Amino acid sequence: MSRQFEAITKAGGLAAVSILLAAVFTAIPLARAEDGYLPTAAVSKIVSAAPDGMARAAVVILTEALPQGQPDPGEEKTFGVLYVFSPRVVFVHREEPTSFSFWNLQSDETHDFMLTNGSGQVLMKMMLPELKKTTVTLTFHQEGLYTFYCTMHQPEMSGQIYVLPPAH
Numbered sequence: 001m002s003r004q005f006e007a008i009t010k011a012g013g014l015a016a017v018s019i020l021l022a023a024v025f026t027a028i029p030l031a032r033a034e035d036g037y038l039p040t041a042a043v044s045k046i047v048s049a050a051p052d053g054m055a056r057a058a059v060v061i062l063t064e065a066l067p068q069g070q071p072d073p074g075e076e077k078t079f080g081v082l083y084v085f086s087p088r089v090v091f092v093h094r095e096e097p098t099s100f101s102f103w104n105l106q107s108d109e110t111h112d113f114m115l116t117n118g119s120g121q122v123l124m125k126m127m128l129p130e131l132k133k134t135t136v137t138l139t140f141h142q143e144g145l146y147t148f149y150c151t152m153h154q155p156e157m158s159g160q161i162y163v164l165p166p167a168h
């Protein structure tokens with residue numbers, strides 16, 4: 001290895017370390033601020049949330065790693081580990097309190113649930129810690145299509161909630 005090359009790789013290594021450190025120091029306060037939030041008073045006109053609310057319907061959403069069974073090492077090398085919500089499409093009724101239970105099935109991966117309405121407005125965000133069931137009762141007050149995301153695993157980890165007219 002030439003001296004010049006050695007110097008370049010050393011400088012590159014230092015730059016990488018300082019970028020990494022900068023990322024760590026800036027990421028921590030952001031992560032704290034982003035711990036999650038329920039719908040504000042204004043947003044509660046669209047959807048309201050109660051941690052242990054009485055529900056008339058229930059949905060269980062799992063977090064799954066793809067591919068299941070025995071992953072092809074080539075796939076993992078190309079795409080990394082992929083996570084998805086299951087199911088990815090959920091139907092609920094307007095004004096029907098619905099219990100949403102998220103089961104994070106990974107022992108080494110935190111997920112989250114960020115809900116937006118049809119115009120892309122963020123309504124709420126909830127952390128889904130590893131190997132935990134996180135439950136919230138949501139009541140939608142406006143019909144239509146909503147989208148939910150795990151902000152940590154984009155674009156593959158997302159789903160949709162269709163809010164239908166009230167059940168009779």
Ligand SMILES: [Cu+2]
Nearest residue numbers: 111150152153
């Ligand atoms: Cu995720």
